[in-house]
Amino acid sequence: MLPVTLDRTSAEPLPAQLAGQVRALVLAGTLGTGDRLPSSRALAADLGVSRAVTEQAYDQLTAEGWLEARRGSGTYVTASRTTTTATAPPVTTRPTRPTSRPTGLTSRLDTGTPFFDTRLEPGWRRAWREVSVAAPPSGYDDPRGLLELREALAARLGRTRGLDLHPDEIIVTAGTTDGLRALLPELRPGPVAVEDPGYRAAAETVLTYGREVIDLPAVETVGDLGDAVAAYVTPAHQHPLGRVMPAADRLALLEAARRADAVVIEDDYDSEFRYDVAPVPAMARLDRGRVVYLGTAAKSVVPTLRLGWLVAPPDLHELILHRRTITHAGAAWPSQRALLTLLRDGWLDRAVRSARRVYAERAPRVAEAMSPYATLAGPLAGMYSTWLLPETDARRARDAARAAGFEINLLSTYARSSGLTGLVIGFGGVTDAELDQALAAVTGALGA
Known part of the structure; x- marks a missing residue:
């Protein structure tokens, strides 16, 4: 029997509780790679729950890469803190520039x-009406962003991404690339590894700041970051191949980042749009001191809202905030105010x-x-x-x-x-x- 306890009085669904506790057992080393788990039927009987609860939990963990179902054999752990891998050194190139958009396309x-x-347009219009009657800041706003918005974002990220955040840990940005632009000057000198194939705007932003781009194979386990000071990844839904980074690969990347004294930049751009299982938990949950988390409203609202959020380890957070205070950098107040209403009204x-x-x-x-x-x-x-x-x-x-x-x-x-x-x-x-x-x-x- 697994050492797990389910709380039927909790607002968290039982399958999510079970998945979270099994995940914690793997991370703690209690369960290791190759360990066989009880069958979903046996575990359900042990816990006194329906088999659907254990099946949903196992399906979620399998989708995330923590478990593997072997036909006729059972369910096994595929990732642990002791998992070690290595790959050939990444290849260094300069990204090719995308061709311009042809004219005449519909x-x-x-x-x-x-x-x-379009059925949600009344709520959208209501948000902007509230912006029009709200009193704007008399001077430059808090470089972290509106407090009320950061409070709402902290609650949402806790509910949807499993991140336990204080509002002051969040910096509201003008989108993902703005978050990158805020982060890059605060990193020590050195190249940045970017997934290949990968998000073109991220690679171009790195180059714009005078840093070398190292190609990080998007479908391989990364065991060595070389001299890279950061690794930009999209683990929940690799852009553009669509792969979910397996749990073992997440742990291997974090271990490689620790050895290189580098940070992992997690771009969590569309994690809410899973159809088969619950959204894969944020990689930042595994190591808040090593992962810089970037989120965006571009995929859930509209790209032109130009809003995102950044959560960085404390030392980088202070450096970023200091520079934004001096340069008066920040996301546009009207957009922040509108997103706050969209969150509060349940529109999002x-x-x-x-x-x-x-x-x-x-x-x-x-x-x-x-x-x-x-x-x-x-x-x-x-x-x-x-x-x-x-x-x-x-x-x-x-x-x-x-x-x-x-x-x-x-x-x-x-x-x-x-x-x-x-x-x-x-x-x-x-x-x-x-x-x-x-x-x-x-x-x-x-x-x-």
């Missing part, structure tokens, strides 16, 4: 445009639920259309999926989509040294009819 099937439910929760339902319906449609021609790079989650196929085929499909009035990104524009090719197909910022038209153009080209 719709973008990209990774950054979320679904906006409704928007996330609505978008998740839409994505859960659209993702299989994309998969059904693309599966005969390409290989899915990662699990279906979020507002896009990535498909591996030869560059010549990907370009032919991209050109056919352009001719039909749609922009679809090539995977090669996200890659630097990895050499991966294919298509990255977003489905958040289009209508159902537009998605069908774009897929018809793509599959028509691939099937020709």
Whole structure:
């Protein structure tokens, strides 16, 4: 029997309690790699709960990479604090600059445009009406951001990402890249490792600050960061391959960061949009002293709101805050005030639920259309999926989509040294009819 205790009076669901306690047992070393867990039926009987509780907990931990179900054998631990791995040294390159957007396109099937439910427009308008009658600050606002907003964000991050934060630990930013711009000057001299393929804006931001970019293989375990002073990753939903970083890989990366005295920069850009299991917990939960956490409202609200948040270890937090105080840096007060209303009114929760339902319906449609021609790079989650196929085929499909009035990104524009090719197909910022038209153009080209 596992040494776990479930509290039926707690507001936290029983499957989440069980998953959290098993995760803690692995991190504490009580459970090690290769240990066999009780069957879901046996554990349910031991705990006096329905089997659905233990099955949901095991499914969640399997999705996160802590456990592995072996057919006919049982469920085993796949990650522990003692897990050690090593890889070849990362390759250093300068990212290629993306090509400019062609003119005359009607719709973008990209990774950054979320679904906006028009039925929620009254709440959106109400938020901005409240901004119009609220008294703005008489001078420069708190560089950390509005206190009321930081309080609301702390509550939300605790509920959705498992981060126990005091509002003063949060710095409101003007988005993810603004958070990076705030962090980079405070790091000691040295290069920054960025996932490859990866978020193009992150790599470009690092270069803009005069730092070298080291390519961090996005689908391999990282056991050595070399002389990198930071590693930028998207562990909950790797951008753009869609992979969830397994628990063992998370621990290996943290251990590599400790050996290099580097920080891990966690970009948690769309973790709420999982369809199969609960959102994967934030990596920052594993080591708050080593991980810089970046969040954004771009995927849950709209990118043009230009708001995000940063949580850094105490020493970096103080350095960032000091510089922002001197330079009067900060996110726009009207946007902060509007987001506060959206959070307080429950609008954001409704928007996330609505978008998740839409994505859960659209993702299989994309998969059904693309599966005969390409290989899915990662699990279906979020507002896009990535498909591996030869560059010549990907370009032919991209050109056919352009001719039909749609922009679809090539995977090669996200890659630097990895050499991966294919298509990255977003489905958040289009209508159902537009998605069908774009897929018809793509599959028509691939099937020709």
